[in-house]
Amino acid sequence: MLATPGALPNGPEWVFEVKWDGMRLLADVADDRVRLTSRSERDVTPNFPELAELTRLAPDVLLDGEVVLLEGGVPSFTALLERIHAPVLPRTVQERPVTYMVFDVLRLYGVSLLERPFEERRATLERLDLAAIPVLSLSPAYTDGLALLEATRQRGMEGVVAKRRDGVYRPGRRGPGWTKVTHRQTQACVVGGWRPERGSASRIGALLLGVPDGSGLRFAGRVGSGLAGDTAQRVLRDRLVEAPGSPFVERLPRPDSADAHWCEPEIVVEVAHTGWTEAGRLRQPVFRGVRDDLDPEQVRAEK
CATH class of the missing domain: 2.40.50.140 (Nucleic acid-binding proteins)
Structure with a gap:
C-alpha cells in the first residue's frame, strides 16, 4: 500500500508515523526462510543477510516496513545506496547493519490481515516479540501529527505518514487511508x-x-x-x-x-x-x- 501526497490530516481517526528515508521492503517468513522483496517485486534477500534473523519472530508472517541505515541517529538514503544495488560482504554487514523499521503486518500464521483495520493490524504487530531481534524495530506511532511533523523537520528527517485507524490494506495502491507529508x-x-x-x-x-x-x-x-x-x-x-x-x-x-x-x-x-x-x-x-x-x-x- 502506498501513501498519497497531501496536507496533514487531523482528528482522532488518524495516527502518525515517521516517514523513513530508506527502502521499502516486504519481509515474507515461511518454512524457516525469509524472502525480501522491493516495491518492484525484485528479490533483494541477498542484499540484507542480517534480516535472516526474522525467522525467529514467527514461523509464518508477512511484514511491511522500510530498511534504513542511520547516520548520526538519522536515516541516510545515501548511506544505503550500496546495499540497495547488490549483495554485500559479511564484513560490511558486521560494521554497518541495517535496521528494518516495521510498520505493518499483513499475514500471521497463515491468516491474511489485509481486510482488518489498521488499528487491529497494529495491535497484532505490537504483540509480536520484535525486541528479541536486534535488526528489527517497530516504527513508533503518535497521535499528535503537527508535533511529529515539527520534530522531523528539526531533525532533518523526511516527513510524516498519517494513517486512518479504520483503513484496510490495499497492496500496491494509493488511497486516502495513508497520507504523506514531506519536508523536501x-x-x-x-x-x-x-x-x-x-x-x-x-x-x-x-x-x-x-x-x-x-x-x-x-x-x-x-x-x-x-x-x-x-x-x-x-x-x-x-x-x-x-x-x-x-x-x-x-x-x-x-x-x-x-x-x-x-x-x-x-x-x-x-x-x-x-x-x-x-x-x-x-x-x-x-x-x-x-x-x-x-x-x-x-x-x-x-x-
Missing part, C-alpha cells in the same frame, strides 16, 4: 539519456529525466548535481542500456539534447528538487540515487 520534495524519474561530462567522454555529466504520462515518457529536465561520486558513476554505467533514439515523446530543446546518448527507459532514479516550472521541468534537481525498488511504470509525477 523528491521525484522518481525514468532516465531516457545522458550527456557526457565536459572533458571526459566516458563519465556521465547529466542525466536526461522523464516522467511517464498517458502518452509516453515526458521530459522533466536534466540533472547534473550529485553525479560526481564514483559510486553514482559506476551504478549508472552498469545499468544504462544504449538505445538507437530518444525515448521521449517530445523533441528535446537543443541545450538539453546536445551530445546526448539515448538509453532504454528502464532505470528509475530519485532526485530532490525545489518545485516544477510551468513547462513541466524540475527546478534545481539533485541526484539522490538509483531506485532499483521501482519499475518505470510505477513512476508518477508528484506535484
Whole structure:
C-alpha cells in the first residue's frame, strides 16, 4: 500500500508515523526462510543477510516496513545506496547493519490481515516479540501529527505518514487511508539519456529525466548535481542500456539534447528538487540515487 501526497490530516481517526528515508521492503517468513522483496517485486534477500534473523519472530508472517541505515541517529538514503544495488560482504554487514523499521503486518500464521483495520493490524504487530531481534524495530506511532511533523523537520528527517485507524490494506495502491507529508520534495524519474561530462567522454555529466504520462515518457529536465561520486558513476554505467533514439515523446530543446546518448527507459532514479516550472521541468534537481525498488511504470509525477 502506498501513501498519497497531501496536507496533514487531523482528528482522532488518524495516527502518525515517521516517514523513513530508506527502502521499502516486504519481509515474507515461511518454512524457516525469509524472502525480501522491493516495491518492484525484485528479490533483494541477498542484499540484507542480517534480516535472516526474522525467522525467529514467527514461523509464518508477512511484514511491511522500510530498511534504513542511520547516520548520526538519522536515516541516510545515501548511506544505503550500496546495499540497495547488490549483495554485500559479511564484513560490511558486521560494521554497518541495517535496521528494518516495521510498520505493518499483513499475514500471521497463515491468516491474511489485509481486510482488518489498521488499528487491529497494529495491535497484532505490537504483540509480536520484535525486541528479541536486534535488526528489527517497530516504527513508533503518535497521535499528535503537527508535533511529529515539527520534530522531523528539526531533525532533518523526511516527513510524516498519517494513517486512518479504520483503513484496510490495499497492496500496491494509493488511497486516502495513508497520507504523506514531506519536508523536501523528491521525484522518481525514468532516465531516457545522458550527456557526457565536459572533458571526459566516458563519465556521465547529466542525466536526461522523464516522467511517464498517458502518452509516453515526458521530459522533466536534466540533472547534473550529485553525479560526481564514483559510486553514482559506476551504478549508472552498469545499468544504462544504449538505445538507437530518444525515448521521449517530445523533441528535446537543443541545450538539453546536445551530445546526448539515448538509453532504454528502464532505470528509475530519485532526485530532490525545489518545485516544477510551468513547462513541466524540475527546478534545481539533485541526484539522490538509483531506485532499483521501482519499475518505470510505477513512476508518477508528484506535484
